[in-house]
Amino acid sequence: MEQKLLSRTVWVLSIVSLFADIASEMLYPVMPLYLKSIGFSVLFIGILEGVAQAAAGLSKGYFGRLSDRTGKRLPFVRWGYLLAAVSKPLLALASLPLWVFGARTIDRIGKGLRTGARDAMLSDESTPQTKGRVFGFHRSMDTLGACIGPGFALAYLYFNPAQYKPLFFIAFIPGILAVMLLFILKERSKPARADAAKSKYNFFDFLRYWKESPAAYRRLAVGLLFFAMFNSSDFFLLLRMKEAGLDDTYLIGLYIFYNLVYAFSSYPMGIVADRWGMKRVYFAGLGFFAMVYLGMAAGLQSWQYIVLIVLYGLYAAATEGIAKAWISNICAPQDTATAIGTFTAFESIATLIASALAGLLWQLYGPAVTFIASGLAALFVMVYLAFFSSSQVYQKE
Known part of the structure; x- marks a missing residue:
């Protein structure tokens, strides 16, 4: 029975995500250090990441819509992971700002290329009764890579201090292994949409889906996007703990521990x-988030941060994969990549707003107000979603 719940395609896509995330997260703690070593200012690093994240967000909507229109999934997934793999060594080949911008943008566009199509493949491999575990298993394997990658980077830098460039070439290995694994999968042929060849398609065409989508999709997306506008970068959590007196080693250890909790609970x-419904689990996740952020607003002892990090890992496990599974249950099967791509595009923009808002509140009123605002926003979304039908599943009109 378990083999039916987790098909061969689900296993392959999950292992691919594991390798790809090892490659990406291997560079996560190194990237800002490397960029500063080649002359990037903190402001320039911020602009670079902002542009890269915007490219990833908008391209998720575009390529998700294109995948649905053409009826193709696997080419988008393969090319997406290939671009991400190739971008790693490209970052280390030259230090010119324009070159670094280009390489980083290629990586993020690769993420945009694959996300909607890959999630649609996962959705196709499940039923409304098994969506949670399929998306949860994929997130678990993906996040396991976020534990292995930084751990390898820390071990490498321990023996090779400040030798950053070789890591970018090493990261290419798990990245290209991920691409090679995808060639054992075969495309399930689906007919292209009837309107695919009749109308012109532009970069922002995915925005039309907002009007075309089921009302339930829009109601759910409004709540999730409002929450995203207050769910700032994890950088602020690390900064808060750093200000509380935790040293760098302890902080990095907590980051890896968070990913372990996330990976093993997804x-x-x-x-x-x-079994209990997407809504109830997502609700619990919002509750964990509120406890973490309201807890961060208070002055805590070192051991108390461990408790908050456990709750934060449970929050991530209860929301990220669950949100996509919930959305895929509500939308039409032929629109899955568009629905998830459109949501994640808006979510990327909301996340940028969240980080800017958090930075502004921190600067004007201090960290306590920043975390209280986010905690209260999570509680508000819980109230909003209380009126959303937990049994809502797409019905053909």
Whole structure:
């Protein structure tokens, strides 16, 4: 029975995400250090990441819509992971700002290329009763890579201090392994949409889906996007703990520990979501988030941050994969990549707003107000979603 719940395609896509995330997260703690070593200012690093994230967000909507229109999935996934893999060594080949911008943007466009199509493939491999565990298992394997990657980078830098460039070439290895694994999968042929060849398609065409989508999709997306506008970068959590007196080693250890909690609880959360409903598990996740952020507003001792990090890992496991599973249940199967791509495009923009808002509140009123605002926003979304039908599943009109 379990083999039916987790098909060969789900396993392959999950292992691909594991390798790809090892490659990406291997560079996560190194990237700002490397950029500063080649002359990038903090402001320039911020602009670089802002442009890269915007490119990723908008391209998710574009390529998700294109995948649905053409009826193709696997080419988008393969090219997406290939671009991400190739971008790693490109970053280390030259230090010219324009070159670094280009390489980083290629990486993020690769993410945009693959996200909607890959999630649609996962959705096709599940039923409304098994969506939670399928998406949860995928998130679990993906996040496991976020534990292995930084761990390898820390071990490498321990023996090779400040030798950053070789890591970019090493990261290419798991990245290209991810691409090679995808060639054992075969495309499930689907007919292109009837309107695919009749109308012109532009970069922002995915925005039309907002009007075309089911009302339930829009109601759910409004709540999730409002929450995203207050869910700032994890950088602020690390900064708060740093200001509380935690040293760098302790902070990096907490980051890896958070990813371990996230990785090992995502699949169980998915199983619970299938049994008890997406809404209840997502609700619990928002509750964990509120506790973490309201807790961060207070002055805490070192051991108390460990408790908050455990709750934060449970929050991520109860929301990220679950949100996509919930959306895929509500939208039409032929629109899955568009629905998820459109949501994640808006979510990327909302996340940028969240980080800017958090930075502004921090500067004007201090960290306590920043975290209280985010905690209260999560509680507000819980109230909003209380009126959303937990049994809502797409019905053909």
